[in-house]
Amino acid sequence: MDQVIRVLVVDDSAYVRKVIKQMLSRSPLIEVVGVARDGKEALDLVEQLKPDVVTLDLIMPNMNGIEFLREQMLRRPLPVIIVSIASESGETALEALDAGAVEFVQKPTALATEKVFEISDELIQKVKAAANVKLSNLPTNPNSQVKSPVVHQIRSGIIDIVVMGISTGGPQALSFLIPQLPENFPIPVAIVLHMPVGYTEMYAKRLNEISPLKVVEAKEKDPVIPGTVLIAPAGRHLSFMRQSDGVVITHLDARPFDTLHRPSVDVLFQSAAEVFADRVLGVIMTGMGSDGKQGAAWIKSHGGLIFTEAEESCVVYGMPRSVEEAGLSDKSIPLSQITAAIMEVL
Known part of the structure; x- marks a missing residue:
């Protein structure tokens, strides 16, 4: 029998505390050991109950979620999942990630049972993953970056994307990695990041502020051009189409419907292989599950390259592991060396 994961639920709404408790109680491997109404109460209960994972609302009286996070991470770092509504706390949620939160989930706003159960599966999965994260691998303070490499006259070598x-x-790993790519980076970058709907645009804007390259949330028919980093919008798959004039543009779609994630890494990677053939470098980084394994197989079958983040720097060694174990990785690289490895290919 696996060890039961002890969870503390923090939210100022009695209704939400009750719903989250019910949602988590659906798993025999999770026990809600306590609930707190604000950050102050949460600090005391973490001390008393020693939970493995905390679910945290952000907007609360007395002591809000960010204040709790900063204080708790100084006392004893532990995995925290933000449960919040994007429209109420979008910027704050991104701040929470900087402060050490590992995941976030959209708060159930509707009373509709099926909606709550939908979120329930996601929350259970994320609590189980959070219980096993390596908090020491979360890059902190993304704004104090290693300076971008100064590279003169880089030419695209064997890859076009x-x-x-x-x-x-x-979010933390990309805030570390993308600012290191130089302003004259000669090819486009496209990213699928699993995030709840409502956050990817804000995240892209924040990443753009600290990066030499232009970082945007992808829109329909955006040109896929050098010097631009495109982030797939939450809720839509990102793929590519080559026009008759040779220019490659983006396409956003809710289909396919049968993927575990939308956007899916598999969909992005497959499309890249179909449009750019053997001139693709796919990079699979920290994350739970195996999204990207099939996509990596597509890239490899078209003659492209696959890099995976090494276990030693992953917060969760799930996605890279699935690619490694399938024999699809050309190189396993710690986060701190991924930029250099990409530059080498160029």
Whole structure:
């Protein structure tokens, strides 16, 4: 029998505390050991109950979620999942990731049972993953970056595009990695990052502020051009189409419907292989599950390259592991060396 994961639920709404408790109680491997109404109460209960994981609302009286996170991470770092509504706390949620939160889930706003159960599966999965994260691998303070490499006259070598797939620990890892790519980076970058709907645009804007390259949330028919980093919008798959004039543009779609994630790394990688053939570098980074494994197989079958993040730097070694174990990785690289490895290919 696996060890039961002890969870503390923090939210100022009695209704939400009750719903989250019910949602998590559907798993025999999770026990809600306590509930707190604000950050102050949560700090005391973490001390008393020693939970393995905390689910945290952000907007609360007395002490809000960010204040709790900063204080708790100083006392004893532990995995925290933000449960919040994008429209109420979007910027704050991104701040929470900087402060050490590992994941976030959209708060159930509707009373509709099926909606709550939908979120329930996601929350259970994320709590189980959070219980096993390596918090020490979360890159902190993404704004104090290693300086971008100064590279003169870089030419695209054997690749025409870099595609990346990333999940748990992703926002922090990308905030570390993307600012290191130089302003004259000669090819486009496209990224699928598993995030709830409502956050990817804000995240792209924040990443753009700290990066030499232009970072945007992808829109329909965006040109796929050098010097631009395209982030797939949450809720839509990102793929590519080559026009008759040779220019490659983006396409956003809810289909296919049968993927575990939308956007899916598999969909992005498959499309990149079909449009750019053997001139694709796929990079699979920290995250739970195996999204990207099939996509990596597509890239490899078309003659492209696959890099995976090494276990030693992953917050969750799930997605890279699935690619490694399938024998699809050309190189396993710690986060701190991925930029250099990409530059080498160029």
